[in-house]
Amino acid sequence: MSRLDQKTVANRYARAIFELAQEDGQLDQTYQELVSVRQVFLDNPSLAPLLAGVDLGIKEKQALVDQVKEGASKYVANLLQMAFDYRRMSDMVAIVDEFERRYDEKHKRVHAEVVTAVQLDETRRNQLRDNLAARLGAQEIVLNEKVDPTILGGVVVKTANQTLDGSIKTKIEQIRRLIVK
Template structure:
């Protein structure tokens, strides 16, 4: 279902980002969407959104009540639109996608590196410099350890995946040998 909600959320996030860029309010939008996403992820609010007895107007008023008075007119309109289309549940995905677009817009790329072995500070720094050169911009590096990779690293930057792990190479070799 997460993939489905991301697909539904993407056009809303892209449209919101275009409005935010045009208005010069990208930071304010990011904060507002993060707040709305957190509100919708609250278990009590999620239960209300999933209730067949709750009307769109009741759900919209609930979101506005919890979020407080600080929502811009654009954000209020987005909530109204999502409530009308019964898609309030995708607000956390919209916030996440918007944050990703903002990161790229700000010239910072979030990169997840998974290594078979622990990465020390010197290796992390060197890896960060190489990835900065490869992707052409500042990088925010998150490093995790996964011994099942056997050796090497796996790099994920948005939709781009570079699998330099031994496990990945073995899987590709296995696939090649099956034909």
């Protein structure tokens, strides 16, 4: 039997915990816990391979899993244990990413990477959030801001579904193409 790909695994596990947490009114708490769990795996990139590898015995691995589970709700603790038992610890970040995608969809929250030539001040940041929320039909916009002076001015916004390029650099290139024709 072939091993399921990470996307399929993430979808199944995330859907299961999402539905359970939602039914029990624990969605927000579960989301917060899973974000913390993801951060543990991101901050410790050797953790998943260590749990999947042969360097440690089962008792040592279980002790590590127990440390990660410490203080977790039953849903998150059970997810971690199941992922460990079924040798899916290397899929934990993908599982949390998929859970977050579902959580964001339910809460009409959009993550956007915003590239500007200069750092945005609070007023412009809020204007951008409001404009994006209206344009994308979102209740909340989570901005990941980057500064890139090479765009000269304007803004480039990338979401999971689209890219909005209002940079001066792109406008100059468009004009140049029109002139060169």
